[in-house]
Amino acid sequence: MVEEGVTEISVGEFETIPQLLASSESLQIAFVLLIIGLVVIGIVYRKFSHWVFSQKFNYTRPHFSRFVRKAVLPFFAIVLVSSINVYIQTTELFDTEIEDGLGAAEKFAKILNSINILVIGWTISHLVPIALAKRDKSFLEREDYGQWYNKRGFTDDDGLFYKCFKWSPPQTTPNDMKDDEFQNYIQTEDGLKFLEKYRTSTGLSVGSYDKLVDEPFVEWKKSERVKYKKYYENCITGKNQTGQKLRPGRVPEEIYPIDIWREQKRQNNYEPLVPSSRPPGYSRKQKEGVPRSAKQVLPIVIFLVTVLGVVTWWGVNLVVLATATGGLALGVGLALKETMENYFAYIMIKKDKVIKVGDRVTLPSGYNGLVYKITPRVTYIRHGLNESLAIIPTKQIVSEEIINFTKEFKLVPASIDVGVSYLNNPVQIEAILIKIGKRAMIEVKDGEGKHLARQKRCPYLDEHKPSCGCDKELYVDIGDPTVRFNNFNDSALDFGLRVFVRDYGSQFRMKSEMRTIMYEEFKKYDIRIPWPIRTVYQGDEKREAEEIGKFDEMRNQVVKKYGPKKTVGAAEDD
Numbered sequence: 279m280v281e282e283g284v285t286e287i288s289v290g291e292f293e294t295i296p297q298l299l300a301s302s303e304s305l306q307i308a309f310v311l312l313i314i315g316l317v318v319i320g321i322v323y324r325k326f327s328h329w330v331f332s333q334k335f336n337y338t339r340p341h342f343s344r345f346v347r348k349a350v351l352p353f354f355a356i357v358l359v360s361s362i363n364v365y366i367q368t369t370e371l372f373d374t375e376i377e378d379g380l381g382a383a384e385k386f387a388k389i390l391n392s393i394n395i396l397v398i399g400w401t402i403s404h405l406v407p408i409a410l411a412k413r414d415k416s417f418l419e420r421e422d423y424g425q426w427y428n429k430r431g432f433t434d435d436d437g438l439f440y441k442c443f444k445w446s447p448p449q450t451t452p453n454d455m456k457d458d459e460f461q462n463y464i465q466t467e468d469g470l471k472f473l474e475k476y477r478t479s480t481g482l483s484v485g486s487y488d489k490l491v492d493e494p495f496v497e498w499k500k501s502e503r504v505k506y507k508k509y510y511e512n513c514i515t516g517k518n519q520t521g522q523k524l525r526p527g528r529v530p531e532e533i534y535p536i537d538i539w540r541e542q543k544r545q546n547n548y549e550p551l552v553p554s555s556r557p558p559g560y561s562r563k564q565k566e567g568v569p570r571s572a573k574q575v576l577p578i579v580i581f582l583v584t585v586l587g588v589v590t591w592w593g594v595n596l597v598v599l600a601t602a603t604g605g606l607a608l609g610v611g612l613a614l615k616e617t618m619e620n621y622f623a624y625i626m627i628k629k630d631k632v633i634k635v636g637d638r639v640t641l642p643s644g645y646n647g648l649v650y651k652i653t654p655r656v657t658y659i660r661h662g663l664n665e666s667l668a669i670i671p672t673k674q675i676v677s678e679e680i681i682n683f684t685k686e687f688k689l690v691p692a693s694i695d696v697g698v699s700y701l702n703n704p705v706q707i708e709a710i711l712i713k714i715g716k717r718a719m720i721e722v723k724d725g726e727g728k729h730l731a732r733q734k735r736c737p738y739l740d741e742h743k744p745s746c747g748c749d750k751e752l753y754v755d756i757g758d759p760t761v762r763f764n765n766f767n768d769s770a771l772d773f774g775l776r777v778f779v780r781d782y783g784s785q786f787r788m789k790s791e792m793r794t795i796m797y798e799e800f801k802k803y804d805i806r807i808p809w810p811i812r813t814v815y816q817g818d819e820k821r822e823a824e825e826i827g828k829f830d831e832m833r834n835q836v837v838k839k840y841g842p843k844k845t846v847g848a849a850e851d852d
Contacts (some may be wrong), residue, residue, distance in 0.1 A: 285609045294460075296303065308386070308387075310636065311362075311502070312358070312362055312390075315358045315362075316355060316358065316587070317355045319351065319355055319358060320351070320477040321657065322354075323350060323351040323354070326347075326350060327347050328527070330343055330346055330347050330849075331343075331347075331525075331526075331527045332525075332526045332527025333526070334525070334526070334529075336535065337510055337533060337535045337536060338503070338506065338507070338510070338535075338536055339438075339536075340535040340537050340645040341408060341412045341415070341537075341693045342507065344408050345408055345428060347758075348401065348404040348405055348408065349401060349405065349428070352397045352398070352400065352401040353490075355393075356394055356397055356398070357399050359390050359393050359394050360390075360394065362390060362674075363387050363390040363391070363394075388413070388592075392588050392592070395584065395587070395588055395591075396584060396585065396588060397581075398584075398585025399580060399581055399585070400581055400584070400663050402531060402580055402584075403576070403577035403579075403580035403581045403584070404577050404578060404728070406577075406580065407576055407577060408559070409577075412594070415537050415540075415750065417538070418540070418541075418544075419499070420495075420546065422502075422540065422548070423495055423498055423499075425496060426439070426548070427439075427494075428484060428744075429473070429548070431743075431750060432548045432549075433548075433549060433550065434505060434549075434550040434844060435501065438497070438498065438501050438786070439489065441497075441498055442489065442490055442491050442493075442494040442498070443487040443488065443494065444487065444488050444490055445470075445485055445487055445488075446474075446485055446486050446487070446488055447464050447470060447473055447474075447485050448484045448486075449483050452476065452484040454478055454480055456474075457585060460473075466820070468503065472502075472742070473485060475487060475742045475743065476742045477739045477742050477743070477744070478676065494645060499752070500796055502540070502703050503536070506539055508538045509534075509539060509551060510533065511552045513532070513533045513553045514526065514533070515555070517553070518552065518553035518555075519552060519553070519554050520553060522554065524553065525580075526752065528558065529559075529773040530558040530559025530562060531558060531559060531561070531562070532554075532558045534551070536615050538561045541549060541561070542556075542561060542759065547726060552616065559834075560677060560736075567659075577774065582653060587784070600797065605767055607637035616671070616673075617675045618835060619656065619663045620655050620656070620671055620672040620673045621654045621655075621672075623657075623672045623673035623676045623677070624652065624653070624654040624672050626676050626795070627652060627672070627675055627676065631674060631685075632676060632680075632682075633649050633652070633675060633680070633682060633685070634649065634652075635649050635650065635651065635652065636648060636649060636684070637649045637682055637683075637684040637685060638662070638682070638683040638781070638783065639680050639681060639682050639684075640680070640682045640683070641668065641674075641678075641679040641680065642674075642678050642679055642680070643660075645659065645668050646661075646662060647659040647660050647661045647662055647664060647668060650667065652672065652674065655670075655671070656669050656670065656671060656672060657669075657672045657674075659676060662783070674677045674718060683781075684781060684782065686704070688732070688751060688756065688778050688780055688781060689732055689752075689756075689778050689779075689780075690778065690780070690781060690782050690785050691776050691777075691778055691779075691786070692731075692776065692779045692784070692785040692789050692792070693774060693775065693776040693777070693789075694774070694775050694776075694789050694792055694793060694796075695772060695773070695774050695775075696711075696773055696775070697767055697770030697771060697772050697773070697807060697808070698770055698771050698773065698774075698776075698800075698805055698806065698807060698808075698825075699770065699771070699805075699806040699807070699808045700770070700771060700808075700821070701805065701806070701822055701823055701826050701828065702771070702805055703830075703833070704763055705774075705837055705841065706803075706830075706833040706834070706836065706837055707771070707773060707805065708761045708763065708798055708841065709833070709836045709837040709839075709840045709841040709842075710803055710805060710833065710836055710840070710843060711758055711759070711761045711773060711775045711835055712758060712761055712840040712842070713799065714759075714792060714795050714799050714838075715758070715759020715760075715761070715775055715777050715792070716729065716758065716759060716798050717787060717795050717799075717839070718731065718759075718777060718791055718792045718795055719731035719733050719737070719759065719777055720737045721745075721795070722788055722792075724784075728745065728746040728747060728748065729746055730747040730748075730755060730779045730780060730784045730787060730788050731748060731779055731780075731788065732748055732749075732752060732756075732757065732776065732778045732780055733748055733778075734749055734752065734757060735749055735751055736748050736749045748780065756778050759775060759776065760775070760776045760777075760778045761773060761774070761775055761776075761842075762774045762776075766809070769807050769808050769809070769810045775792065775796075777792070803829050803832060803833050803836070804825070804826060804829045805826075806826070
C-alpha cells in the first residue's frame with residue numbers, strides 16, 4: 279500500500295528526461311557539448327573575475343566592478359544555451375517523438391529554456407543587492423556631505439568649503455550680544471571671523487552661507503574622488519607608513535575600495551586615512567559577527583523562487599511534493615530544534631535591535647561585558663577588562679532577562695562618596711563638591727576632545743565653538759552636579775557627588791578624574807578627611823577649629839558662587 283502511494287507521486291515531465299537523453303545519440307552529443315561549454319565559460323569567468331578584482335576600477339568604481347563580475351558569466355551562459363536552442367529549432371536535429379506528443383527537439387529546447395531561466399534568476403538575485411547597496415551608499419554619501427557642511431569642511435579639503443560657500447553676517451544683533459559690540463565686530467575681518475564661529479546661549483550659529491557654485495555637492499564628490507585617487511596612488515607606490523608597495527587584488531585586502539575607504543573615514547571622524555595604517559583585512563574583520571542584512575539573504579530567496587517556478591513549469595505538483603517531504607522535514611525540525619530556536623532568536627535580535635555589537639550587558643548569571651559577536655547559534659560576550667569571554671546560546675538573549683546599559687538611553691551616573699571632618703561646615707562642603715563636579719564636567723574629555731559628562735549645554739558653546747555632542751539626545755532633565763549629605767558616620771560626615779556620563783565605560787574614568795580634582799580642591803580649602811576613630815579622642819578640637827576657621831572666608835565665596843539655591847517645597851530629584 280505504501281509503495282503504491284509513493285509511486286503515484288508525479289514528478290511531472292522530469293520522468294521523460296532520461297528517455298529523451300537515451301532516444302538519440304545526437305541529443306547526447308549536444309547535451310555533452312552544452313555541459314563542456316558551461317564548464318569552459320566557468321573557468322574563463324574565474325580568471326576574468328580575478329583580473330577584474332586586481333584592476334584600478336575595482337577600487338574606484340566598486341559597484342560597477344561587482345556588476346561586471348556578476349553579469350559576465352550569466353551573459354555568456356545565456357548566449358551559449360540560446361545558440362544551441364536556436365540551432366535545434368532551425369535544423370530539426372531530433373525526430374524522436376515522446377509519449378506526451380512533444381518531439382525530442384521541443385523537449386530539449388524546454389530543458390535549455392529552463393537553464394536560461396535559472397541563469398537569469400541567479401543573475402537577478404545577485405544584481406538586485408548590488409543595486410540596493412549602491413542606493414544605500416548614495417544615502418551615506420549625502421550624510422557625509424551633511425557632516426562636511428556642518429564641520430565647515432574636512433581637515434584635508436584644502437579650503438574647498440569656502441570655495442563653495444561664502445558666509446554673510448546677520449543683519450541684526452545676535453542674542454547675548456550688545457549692539458555696539460556687534461557693530462565693532464562687523465567692521466573688521468577678525469571680527470567677522472569671530473561672528474562666524476559665534477554661538478548663542480541656545481547653541482545656534484548666526485549669519486548664513488551663500489553658494490558660490492551651482493552644485494556644491496557635485497564639487498564635494500569630485501574632491502572626495504581626488505582624495506581617494508591620491509590614497510590609492512600612495513598605496514601602490516609605497517608612500518605609506520611601512521614604505522611597502524601594496525598590491526591590488528590581494529586577499530585579505532590591503533587597499534580599501536572607495537566605499538570602504540569612506541566607511542573607515544566615517545568611523546575616524548572624517549580624518550585623512552593613512553595608507554597601511556591598519557592590518558590587511560581590517561575592515562572585513564570588523565564586520566565579522568555583524569547580523570546579516572536583508573540584502574544578503576535576498577539572493578537566496580530570489581533564486582529559490584526561480585527554482586520553484588521552473589519545477590512548477592515542468593508539471594511537478596508542489597502540494598504533493600510538500601506532502602511527501604513533510605515527514606522528513608518534521609524529523610529534521612525536531613533534530614534541529616535548538617539550532618532553529620537560536621536562528622529565529624538571531625532574526626528577532628536583528629529585526630527588533632535588542633542588542634548590537636559593542637553594547638554593554640549583564641547576563642542573568644551576573645556576568646557583565648561587551649557584546650563581541652552575534653551568530654545564528656551562539657553570542658559572545660567579552661568581559662569589560664578582557665579577563666574572559668562568555669559564550670551563550672543566542673536564544674538566551676530574547677528568552678531571559680538581559681540588562682542592556684547601552685541601548686537608546688545614553689545616560690549613566692558616575693557617583694563617588696567621601697567622608698569629611700565633623701569640624702567642617704556641611705554647607706561649605708556641598709558648595710565645594712558642586713564646584714568639583716562642574717570642573718569635571720568641563721575638564722574631563724576623551725581622546726577626541728569630547729566631554730565625558732552629559733549636560734544641558736556643551737562648555738564649547740561658551741567659547742563659540744560647535745558642541746561636541748555632550749548636550750545632544752538628552753531625554754531627562756539634568757543640570758548641575760548632584761550633591762547629597764548622606765549620613766552622620768562614626769568618624770566623618772558622609773557626602774555623595776554624582777554627575778552623568780555618556781556611557782557605561784565612561785563612568786570609571788570620570789570617577790578617577792573627579793577624585794583627583796577633589797584632592798586638589800580639598801587641599802586648597804583645607805577640607806579634612808579624618809582617619810577612622812577607634813579610641814578615645816585626645817586631640818585639641820579648639821586648635822583644629824581655629825586652623826579650619828582661617829579658610830572660612832574663602833569657602834564662603836565658593837558657597838556664594840556654587841552653593842545650592844534653596845527653594846521651599848522643592849521635590850527631591852533622587
